[in-house]
Amino acid sequence: MAEETKRSAIIREGEIEKAYGNKKPRILSGMRPTGKLHIGHFAGALEPWVKLQSVAENFHLIADYHVLTTKLDTSDIAQLSLDMAIDWIAFGIDPEKSPIFRQSKIKEHAELFLIFAMLITKARLERNPAVKEQVRDLDIGEGMSFGHLGYPVLQAADILLYKGDLVPVGEDQLPHVEMTREFARDFNNHYGKVFPIPSAYLSETPRLPGTDGNRMSKSIGNTILLSDTPEDTWKKMKSAVTDPQKIRRNDPGRPEICLVYGYHQKWNPGEVNQIHAGCSSGELGCVDCKKKVTEKLNESFAPQRAKRSELAKDPGAVLDIIEQGEIRARGEAEKTIQAVRSAMNLG
Numbered sequence: 261m262a263e264e265t266k267r268s269a270i271i272r273e274g275e276i277e278k279a280y281g282n283k284k285p286r287i288l289s290g291m292r293p294t295g296k297l298h299i300g301h302f303a304g305a306l307e308p309w310v311k312l313q314s315v316a317e318n319f320h321l322i323a324d325y326h327v328l329t330t331k332l333d334t335s336d337i338a339q340l341s342l343d344m345a346i347d348w349i350a351f352g353i354d355p356e357k358s359p360i361f362r363q364s365k366i367k368e369h370a371e372l373f374l375i376f377a378m379l380i381t382k383a384r385l386e387r388n389p390a391v392k393e394q395v396r397d398l399d400i401g402e403g404m405s406f407g408h409l410g411y412p413v414l415q416a417a418d419i420l421l422y423k424g425d426l427v428p429v430g431e432d433q434l435p436h437v438e439m440t441r442e443f444a445r446d447f448n449n450h451y452g453k454v455f456p457i458p459s460a461y462l463s464e465t466p467r468l469p470g471t472d473g474n475r476m477s478k479s480i481g482n483t484i485l486l487s488d489t490p491e492d493t494w495k496k497m498k499s500a501v502t503d504p505q506k507i508r509r510n511d512p513g514r515p516e517i518c519l520v521y522g523y524h525q526k527w528n529p530g531e532v533n534q535i536h537a538g539c540s541s542g543e544l545g546c547v548d549c550k551k552k553v554t555e556k557l558n559e560s561f562a563p564q565r566a567k568r569s570e571l572a573k574d575p576g577a578v579l580d581i582i583e584q585g586e587i588r589a590r591g592e593a594e595k596t597i598q599a600v601r602s603a604m605n606l607g
């Protein structure tokens with residue numbers, strides 16, 4: 261049995277060396293460009309990606325075609341992509357090492373999507389739990405576009421075009437990686453081995469709720485942005501909900517149900533015990549507690565935010581960086597498509 265068919269479908273933080281030995285795995289990570297990123301994107305995706313740069317070869321995809329599945333208005337797509345790339349670079353992605361590129365600039369995504377579309381049934385796509393969820397959440401009923409139903413087909417093409425071994429994702433994306441594995445196996449069975457069977461990579465990041473306690477999301481307006489000024493950060497933190505039972509400053513609180521305590525765990529790990537004790541006993545009021553964590557967060561982000569402002573002043577230079585990444589990505593994509601065409605006798 262080939263080594264990779266034995267590799268598990270999910271690889272967790274800290275397991276890379278065990279799984280790949282001295283071979284650096286190829287990582288394909290991607291996000292839909294929704295503009296400026298928030299601290300949830302950082303903790304859940306960007307920070308793990310940055311760490312992975314030392315143990316893997318990373319490719320970073322700006323999934324601008326995927327945006328069309330839920331939003332046909334493309335008037336701001338260029339700006340959204342640029343803003344996201346600026347955050348990626350400012351917060352630690354080294355584009356010299358790890359190319360950053362736009363999906364729509366590499367035509368081979370569309371070509372592989374078309375071929376993969378032939379390998380999957382409509383019924384399989386409709387069974388995808390992410391599709392069911394979106395039909396419900398977006399209340400689209402029968403109105404889902406063909407392209408939206410094919411979301412995971414395009415995602416599989418994104419990953420396999422670069423022969424990705426590992427795909428860093430949140431739990432919600434696991435069904436997509438599972439389908440990518442199916443595409444790789446099916447293709448290889450029909451036409452001969454071209455693709456590796458990729459695994460999902462799960463990092464150990466607790467989910468950070470938004471400042472209102474709900475899932476952090478730009479559309480809800482409960483986010484703290486990586487690009488926020490220290491003052492904006494404080495303004496948002498100040499309004500964050502805390503334990504509703506802690507009404508007066510000296511009332512004892514329950515840190516384990518408080519989102520601000522969750523932020524302390526992430527940005528103030530050295531003092532969590534003190535914070536926990538202070539909140540539980542009532543000695544620490546919510547305003548002071550929020551001040552403390554805001555200071556820590558602002559302090560830790562200061563260098564990246566400074567770099568971000570610099571980058572934002574010269575969008576042309578950032579675009580050049582992306583275009584350089586696209587040259588590298590295109591080189592890989594062209595090689596893979598050649599192998600695909602030749603395996604399929606398409607010349």
Ligand code: TRP
Binds near residue numbers: 292433
């Ligand atoms: N579906 C991913 C998301 O919503 C974005 C994405 C598109 C992606 N293509 C990808 C992620 C390939 C990883 C690999 O965040």
